[in-house]
Amino acid sequence: MKKSLRRSTSVMELSVLDLIPVRSRQTTAQALHASTRLAQKADGLGYTRYWVAEHHNMKAVASTNPAVLIALVASRTERIRVGSGGVMLPNHAPLVVAEQFALLEAAAPGRIDLGIGRAPGSDPVVTAVLAQSGATSDVNRFPNNVSDIIALLATDGATVELTSGKEYSLRSTPVADGSPTVWLLGSSDYSATLAASFGLPYVFANHFAGRGADRALDLYRSGFQPSVHAEKPQTFMTANAVVAESSDEAYAQALPNLLQMARLRTNKPMGPLDTIEEAEAAETDALTEEFIQQALDGYIIGDPATAAAKAQALARQYDVDELMVSPVAGSYDADPLEAIPARERTLELLASELLTVD
Numbered sequence: 001m002k003k004s005l006r007r008s009t010s011v012m013e014l015s016v017l018d019l020i021p022v023r024s025r026q027t028t029a030q031a032l033h034a035s036t037r038l039a040q041k042a043d044g045l046g047y048t049r050y051w052v053a054e055h056h057n058m059k060a061v062a063s064t065n066p067a068v069l070i071a072l073v074a075s076r077t078e079r080i081r082v083g084s085g086g087v088m089l090p091n092h093a094p095l096v097v098a099e100q101f102a103l104l105e106a107a108a109p110g111r112i113d114l115g116i117g118r119a120p121g122s123d124p125v126v127t128a129v130l131a132q133s134g135a136t137s138d139v140n141r142f143p144n145n146v147s148d149i150i151a152l153l154a155t156d157g158a159t160v161e162l163t164s165g166k167e168y169s170l171r172s173t174p175v176a177d178g179s180p181t182v183w184l185l186g187s188s189d190y191s192a193t194l195a196a197s198f199g200l201p202y203v204f205a206n207h208f209a210g211r212g213a214d215r216a217l218d219l220y221r222s223g224f225q226p227s228v229h230a231e232k233p234q235t236f237m238t239a240n241a242v243v244a245e246s247s248d249e250a251y252a253q254a255l256p257n258l259l260q261m262a263r264l265r266t267n268k269p270m271g272p273l274d275t276i277e278e279a280e281a282a283e284t285d286a287l288t289e290e291f292i293q294q295a296l297d298g299y300i301i302g303d304p305a306t307a308a309a310k311a312q313a314l315a316r317q318y319d320v321d322e323l324m325v326s327p328v329a330g331s332y333d334a335d336p337l338e339a340i341p342a343r344e345r346t347l348e349l350l351a352s353e354l355l356t357v358d
Contacts, residue, residue: 012315014354015049015324016042016347017085017207017238020062020069023256023273023330026337031062033338035069036076038327041344043077045351048322050077051085051115056126060260060273067100074108083113085203085238085324086185090120090138091130094145098152098172105153105180106173112180115203116149118142118191143194146184150198150229153179182229192216199227204318206298207238207326213318236322239314241300242329243307243349244342250301253342255279256330258299262291276330300325300350308353325350 018038022031039050052069055061063069066084074082087097097114105112118139120127151158155178157171184195187205189212195202202220204213217235224233240257244250256279263270266287274282284292300310315323329342 012312012320012354013048013236013322014046014311014350015051015081015236015322016047017051017053017324017326018063019053019055019326021257021273021328021340022060022062023340024271024275024278026272028062030337032072034340034343035062036072037339038343038347039073039077039080039082041347043080045347046355047080047347047351049081049083049113049324051083051113051324053085054088054091054117056091057123059271067097067104070104070112071107074104074111079111081111081113082108083180083183084115086115086117086183088117088120089142089145090118090127094148095152095170095172098149101180102153102173102176105178106176109178113183114149114153114180115183115185116146117185146182146194146198150182153182155179187212187216189216189219192220193223196220196223196233197225198229199225200229201234203235203324204237206314207240213237217318217320236320236324237314237318238324238326239298239300239311240328241307241311241325241346241350242327242342243300243302243304243346244329245303245349247302247306250303250307250329252276252280253329254299254301257328258292258295259284259288261295262288265291273330275333275335277333279330299328304349304353307350311350311354 018035020031020035042050050073052066053063054066056064066087070082070084101112101114152170152172155176157169159167160170161167183201183203184191185203185205186192187208192202204216206213220235221233242250242254244253253276256274256276259279259282260273300307311323327343327346329346331340331342335341
């Protein structure tokens with residue numbers, strides 16, 4: 001008999017964002033196996049969504065192709081919604097995105113979210129390679145491309161007019177009986193304003209930005225235009241999270257991610273994610289330490305009760321009823337390579353405080 005899942009009446013919904021981290025001595029295959037386990041854990045615990053990111057040419061991140069990863073995760077889970085956080089639209093032709101997600105929706109009806117972002121999610125080398133191959137779209141056409149994707153995903157398709165002046169019908173899939181939910185993602189006023197004008201659901205990338213959420217969400221809510229996509233503003237935000245049996249253990253598990261983010265922000269060389277022992281032994285300078293202390297304010301870190309209180313406070317502060325956590329706990333040297341026990345434990349302990357499973 002399947003478990004009956006219900007949320008505690010006093011708490012918001014919880015979801016998961018996964019970048020598919022790759023740590024020292026771990027292969028891509030092992031990292032994917034670990035994330036598949038994590039998705040199955042989230043599915044069983046009653047989390048609402050499991051989204052995968054899009055980043056390129058990073059030694060510590062295997063989340064390069066959201067559509068492929070969504071197919072993998074959806075096939076290994078039963079009820080959780082699976083989506084992209086997000087597809088970085090400048091890297092893709094709108095028709096290709098629409099076709100991919102129309103097929104995903106057909107394969108897992110009612111469970112697919114298409115989160116779309118405006119940033120490239122890559123370094124200049126990747127951007128140049130994609131542009132050279134003609135695979136990219138003009139970032140200045142972002143609003144038009146979002147409109148095109150929405151139209152192409154509609155069950156009756158879209159009408160396009162070519163340079164010849166003739167009109168043709170175009171569908172992302174031959175006979176669709178549903179379409180994925182489209183979300184706009186961002187950490188700026190631009191994305192919030194655009195989502196409001198389209199009447200689309202919106203996600204603020206708090207796990208990455210760490211500031212500007214108040215203004216972005218105010219712009220989104222105040223400018224929202226009801227649409228067939230949403231009758232009223234629908235939004236949530238992301239946050240990095242590490243939860244352990246004790247706060248000291250949680251902070252130790254958070255250190256590899258904090259160091260990696262500090263290296264990114266300070267333009268230092270980056271490799272695979274450190275293990276906890278490697279992070280503790282790493283030499284740091286004053287700038288790195290300063291960044292880590294600043295970043296800690298935006299993380300949900302602590303024992304279960306402390307972390308749950310931080311999550312609830314964040315949700316109240318920004319008036320959201322859903323929080324998407326990126327479980328960034330690191331691994332010990334002795335941990336299995338095909339699993340990340342501390343990430344799974346983060347989801348378990350947070351759910352034990354904020355979700356109820358019968």
